[in-house]
Amino acid sequence: MDHAATATHAEGQQHPVAIYMYIWALLFVVSTFSYLVDYFHLHGALRWTLILVFMIVKAGFIVAIFMHMRWERLALKLAILVPPLCLLVLICLMAIEGNYTFVTRLASFVH
């Protein structure tokens, strides 16, 4: 947490430029990976897991480093990162609902 200390004592968020370069490079790599997932026509569960994993990783880096979340106080981290969780309920239920609609359509409509 000494970072936090420096971060708050010195003005604003100051961290060695190198770390941005590093993350930047990482994001490049991960993006390339997720691109390759498509390039090599991976399918099914594997494709999905990879896509989502890479997505989360990238999002994680951007929020944590570029947006300095990593150096913020836990209170702020929680305040910003917890509320989106209630979106998960919406997303899951909407996926199920979409499926349900799809099934009823298959069952009784011309297609």
Added chain:
Amino acid sequence: MAYVALADRDHALHDPQTFVTKYIWSQDHKVIAIQYAVTAIAIGLVALVLSMIMRLQLGFPHTFSLIAPNDYYQAVTMHGMIMVIYLLTALFLGGFGNYLIPLMCGARDMVFPYMNMLSFWVYLLAVLVLVAGFFLPGGPTGAGWTLYPPQAISNGTPGASWGIICMLLSLAIFIVAFTMGGLNYVTTVLQARCRGMTLMRMPLSVWGIFMATILGLLAFPALFVSAIMMALDATVGTSFFMPAVVSMGKAPVHHGGSPLLFQHLFWFFGHPEVYIVALPAFGIVSDLLSTHARRHIFGYRMMVWAILAIGCLSFVVWAHHMYVSGMNPYFGFFFATTTLIIAVPTALKVYNWVLTLWRGDIHLTVPMLFAIGFIFTFTHGGLTGLFLGNVTVDVPLSATYFVVAHFHMVMGVSPIMVVFGAIYHWYPKMTGRMLNDTLGRLHFWVTFLGVYAVYLPMHYLGILGVPRRYFAYTTADFPESVQSLNASITVAALIVGTAQLFFLVNLVWSLRNGKPSGSNPWRATTLEWQTPDTPPKHGNWGAKLPVVYRWAYDYSVPGASEDFIPQNVPPSASAPAGAHA
């Protein structure tokens, strides 16, 4: 600490010179609050008149027949939407939120006054766009305030061409306005409190408004998105919510959209929305009760946690509005459970309100009367909510007048009670004069008894099976007695409606002739009553920000010389530290 200084950093208050910058382009949260309140009440009165027109049709369908079916549906829609969004949401957050947050937190103003000012003007624009609907060809939309597609945008629904676009546009604008204001309220509460004002010392009014604002910031996006998508469906011809439909025998132009998706998005907004109008009422009524019962609020911590719990839960109960919508029926289990769980924290709040009165020193002032009226009607309305929340019980009652009765009792009556109580309570601070007491009591009694006479019987119409959103019934559907009951409901509603004149007259008359109130007529502890001058000047606190030493509820502290100790009074012999820091 580098950052602690931030909160001490005083606003660069632009000092208003001209009349215009003082009262029109004002950045003073108090002026903005009043602008918000007046606009909201004005448009609220429109909705009130609409409701009276509806009642006349329902009560005396053939004697008056003022309106045709399309007018009726337009009235219902505008009535509902105006009341929920443009009256209550705006009044509680834009009005009371703006006025109370900085004063109760001991801030000089909102953190970003300029944006706060914009918020009002954009809100006004939203109202104007909404009203414009009345004057466009085809009139305002008659799709019901839930605006379900395909109905909302297909012929056969009044205002399906211009009205609905107006409505969607107005909602989008309103959301922009609300976001500008809301960001201000939240940030002010979190970052701009005065010294010693910890979150757990804040008055519950602020807590309620704060939580409601957060709900708004997270729930309005769903409405915003669905408004955009529906507007696209209507104008560009996309098929988000529109499946292939044969409207009026014409071949389908849309394909494969999902109407249920809209309903889910709408209620993902809609349910938090109902708490957006409920939570501020919860908070404010807590302060009214405690002040006028000269007793601390009972179980303050519990009250705060309940507000938080209700806020979180309100995002996972939305589909209790959709039990019979044709959604995946298995959702019923999940949503019935989450919905009934909400009853527990809400119940605790009810208990704590009553327990605040218990062993109090109750002054039956006008605000107190309204607060008690709130407890009575809210308990009633909340309990009927349990019927509807329990999926099986909802099936026969859904879409009947039972629902209408439920949500009027809990939203159309109880928060309105709080609005009135709050205005009687804070009017002295806003104007330096008391509202007339006799008129006030008259207003209370007619409104309270009147609305109960309106909405109690309505439940039973619903149980009998009378559907809502019906322009008229035939005797083939329901016995004559339904008609006579509807007639008596209408009479009661008309009386209540006109009784609001007592209030409006009182508001205007007391401005000049009310008896001077002094700075703290109710002998209340919270900071807004401790301002150096009443009404507070721009900047609220004169030279020095207040410092807070105690929670907001030090009433009747043992050993204190007075039966109340303001939050900014340091502990001393005559003012011992309360039990609760």
Added chain:
Amino acid sequence: MALAVILVLLVVGTVLFHVLSPWWFTPIASNWSMMDDTVKLTFWVTGIVFVAVNLFMVYAIVKYRHRKEQKALYKPEDNRLEWILTVVTTVGVALLLTPGLFVWAKFVTVPADATEVEVLGQQWNWSYRLPGKDGTLGASDAALISADNPFGLDPKDARGQDDVLIASPELHLPVNKPVKILLRSRDVSHQFAVPQFRVKMDMVPGMVTYFWFTPTKVGAYNVLCEQLCGLAHFAMRGRVVVDDEAAYQAWLASQPTFAQTRAEVAGDPAAGAALYAVCSACHGAQGQGNPAMNAPKLAHQAGWYLARQLRNFKAGVRGADSKDVYGQQMSPMAATLADETAIRNVVAYIATLPDERPASSVHGDAAHGQALYGTCAACHGTAGQGIWATNAPRLAGMSDWYLARQLGNFQHGVRGTHLQDFAGAQMAQLAAALRDERAVNDVVAYLATLP
């Protein structure tokens, strides 16, 4: 203590109102009596809470009202009490929820022996489809819907051929047989609701929803639409008739299958011409109508509408009312048409007649009429051209005196009162929105201005 007294009165009054209220559930006619039980249970629990909370509040108001040198008790937290209350409430809530969920579990699981019935909703009426011999429904598609395939069934789907189509809003069901109601909508969301059955469900366009029940009482029940579906939502009625087995089979036998409706041959104008000779006496050789004979213009009126009216006259659904003088004259005339083919032929002939504009004879304020017509336009079309999908006949360019008279008939219960005249009943409800004779004349006057 006026407040306390009044609050007590309100609580007592509420309970009394509940007990004495004549407004209560309609007698149940399905297997869902458990739903009523859950409702009753909820009333007990919430009722007790309501009384308890409010009476306690009254007690507090009375006992602790302000008096000289009285001081409130300072005791911010009482965790024990809070916990007890939490537990009690949780128990109360669980008490309500558990039975509810059990019943819901029944609701979502359709019995294996339930027969399927499709309800097709549309602005603003109902029609139904039964699976037929093969016990399965054929596939449908909104894109296939047209005046002669109103159900939008797929002609190529073998399963659909024997589907029984019920074009009328009246559905018959056999008593004590579980049915799975499949709900489909043609245009917007509707809701198929019969208060006596308790259960109901929305029908959502673009998908098919369902619910099930077992009718337990022979009788006729009104179907109400309980999802706002546009202007005539409140007038969207149907009927479910629960029959004993014999009556049901008899009814079923008289309903056409999809294949049969496809097989119907178009009417033959030549044959119709001969039949029309009778009609021409009153309605004129060109079907231009004749006020002197009280006979409206027929030319240019929609064929499906004429056919339905002829059937209605024949069956005594229209023109039976003693106050409907001219309708009573028409009935025997319609009776001269032997059968469905005759009706189709004469209608086919009328379709060949030239359209000439009758002189207008009704005087009113067309401008005001235009405002009023906003409502009518929803079904009859902004140009008064008539729309088959809403069962609405052409109004523009038809005999205005006749329109005025019919509106009057609808308003005064002369027309649209027969149980089988659903469209008429619907029109009657909307005609009621026209305040008086003047309003009627204004609308008709406006119609006369339409091309």
Added chain:
Amino acid sequence: MAADAVTTDAAALPGLHGAAMDLAADKQAFPVPWGKLMMWIFLLSDTFIFSCFLTSYMNVRISTTAKWPNPSEVFALNVGSTPVPLLLIAIMTMVLITSSGTMAMAVNYGYRRNRAITTSLMLITAGFGATFVGMQAFEWSKLILQEGVRPWGSPLGAPQFGASFFMITGFHGLHVSAGVVYLTVVALRVWNGFYDRKGTYETVEIAGLYWHFVDLVWVFIFALFYLW
């Protein structure tokens, strides 16, 4: 709790307890400038907007019975004669990520009060942003003119494909464009020393937050729309 004004030394306490103490502090809950917190909360709200868009897209895509075009073919670019899947999208992604990198450094130099570098880095960022929007315009025109995809339907299959695509990328594009303007304005203010006079460069960081968020959203769009 002490009865007189409390001022917690938040930075001192780590972990949950520290978080609790932060929230229990008087005056302010978070050791960040007002504007920064406001931006964070706004972004939170915006997150809900984009999530609703994406959820809707997911729902309609799952529920439609029509064929859903395969994005990796639709968005392929021909290099010579061989179609390379998602080529342009990949490049756009890289551009946006790069812009995020430069922005991050701009913030950094801002706090070091290095006006020249900050300004130039921000302008570069804005430049990348503009490039991104340009590429998007190209992609749109290709989709509309060559593939014949329209918001109300497409020859390739489900009408929701075009609809969702134009709506989501369009809404994101608006965010980017707004960001470009926003960054340029702030950059100029940096240049003319506005923030030196104001005494703090937090505005640069706030602008940065917004920009990174735009990048973040693209990450999700890329994964969920193009790769699904």
